[in-house]
Amino acid sequence: VAQLTGKLDKALELLANMNQPPQPAVVENTAQATLTS
Numbered sequence: 850v851a852q853l854t855g856k857l858d859k860a861l862e863l864l865a866n867m868n869q870p871p872q873p874a875v876v877e878n879t880a881q882a883t884l885t886s
Contacts, residue, residue: 856883
């Protein structure tokens with residue numbers, strides 16, 4: 850669980866740093882990769 854939380858935190862941090870609305874496909878792929886790993 851801690852690893853998943855860390856991955857989510859990093860992903861959210863990257864998205865926040867970009868300050869751009871992420872593409873739905875990218876978010877979907879990232880979510881699937883995070884949930885399956």
